[in-house]
Amino acid sequence: MTKRPIEPFLWTLFSGGGVMAAFFAPVLLFLLFLAFPLGLFHAPSYDALHSFVAMPLVRLVLFVLCSVPLFHWAHRFRYTLYDGLQIKHLNEFIDILCYGGAIVGTLLAALLLWNFS
Amino acid sequence: MRPQPQPAPTPYTPYHPRWYRTPVSTYWWMHRWVYFRFVLRELTSFGVAYFCVMTLLLVRALSKGPQAFEAFEVRLASPFFICMTVIALLLALFHTSTWFSLSAHAMVVRIGGTRVPGILIVAGNYAAWLVVSAILAWFLLR
Numbered sequence: 001m002t003k004r005p006i007e008p009f010l011w012t013l014f015s016g017g018g019v020m021a022a023f024f025a026p027v028l029l030f031l032l033f034l035a036f037p038l039g040l041f042h043a044p045s046y047d048a049l050h051s052f053v054a055m056p057l058v059r060l061v062l063f064v065l066c067s068v069p070l071f072h073w074a075h076r077f078r079y080t081l082y083d084g085l086q087i088k089h090l091n092e093f094i095d096i097l098c099y100g101g102a103i104v105g106t107l108l109a110a111l112l113l114w115n116f117s
Numbered sequence: 118m119r120p121q122p123q124p125a126p127t128p129y130t131p132y133h134p135r136w137y138r139t140p141v142s143t144y145w146w147m148h149r150w151v152y153f154r155f156v157l158r159e160l161t162s163f164g165v166a167y168f169c170v171m172t173l174l175l176v177r178a179l180s181k182g183p184q185a186f187e188a189f190e191v192r193l194a195s196p197f198f199i200c201m202t203v204i205a206l207l208l209a210l211f212h213t214s215t216w217f218s219l220s221a222h223a224m225v226v227r228i229g230g231t232r233v234p235g236i237l238i239v240a241g242n243y244a245a246w247l248v249v250s251a252i253l254a255w256f257l258l259r
Contacts, residue, residue: 021165022216022242025209027250029168031257032175033202037193041258046183053179062176066169073169076162084156086143109173116180 010075010099017072020065059113067106074098157208158215164208167201217242 036043044052052058078098081087087094146156178189192198220242221235 017165018212018216021168021209022213023246023249024253025165025168026206026213027253028172029164029202029206029209031254033171033193034199034206037190038199044257046179046186049186050179053176062172066173069165070169073162073166076159077166080156080159080162084143084146084159086141105169105173109169112173112177112180116176 010071013068013071014075015072017069021069021072024065025069053116059116063109063113066109067102070102070105071099074102157211161208161212161215164205164212167205168209171202171205213246217246 031041035041053062075098078094081094081098082091146152175189178186193202217239221238224238226233226238
């Protein structure tokens with residue numbers, strides 16, 4: 001891999017996103033996307049969730065929680081493709097796909113949470 | 118007696134010389150459990166990305182109104198999304214466990230000049246994780 005001065009910064013995002021995902025992803029994945037849709041527990045009502053997400057501080061937390069782990073994904077997935085599939089000749093394409101995807105996701109998250117109504 | 122043919126001189130190449138390397142199969146990671154576990158750890162990034170994308174889609178559904186939210190919940194209960202969520206959840210749990218194991222090596226904590234043993238750091242991480250999960254679950258379920 002080519003050495004880039006931005007590498008330590010990307011690694012910091014990878015690390016920070018890894019911590020956030022380690023602490024928050026399992027419980028939220030289970031409750032929000034498995035237990036509540038299946039009716040395993042008494043889910044919070046639409047109004048309760050809506051007024052919760054409407055709070056600016058909550059949206060700020062959600063923005064960080066949904067953007068930094070995307071860079072964790074980008075960094076790790078880049079090396080997965082690099083190590084797993086041995087496709088060195090596609091390095092530039094993979095970098096654009098991974099980090100570009102994370103940047104697009106971050107912008108969409110900002111737009112979505114800023115315009116939340 | 119005819120003169121022996123001389124070996125052809127090595128042609129000039131502008132490139133770096135190629136050393137011999139044993140070709141590695143694309144499926145090298147399927148040969149041993151430790152290799153497979155390594156690739157599985159790498160694939161946990163799917164669970165992380167799934168979590169981000171689905172949370173943002175949930176926020177979008179909330180923003181659109183009660184009908185959109187209801188439709189989103191119904192879609193989440195479809196077999197396809199149940200499968201995806203279960204896979205993502207298992208990968209996320211594997212990420213949590215591998216990440217905490219790693220933290221024992223990444224974090225050097227000293228108390229009174231002596232290094233705190235790694236097992237305590239890992240245990241502390243798990244304890245903090247349980248507390249965070251319990252608080253979030255209590256908040257969402259109350």
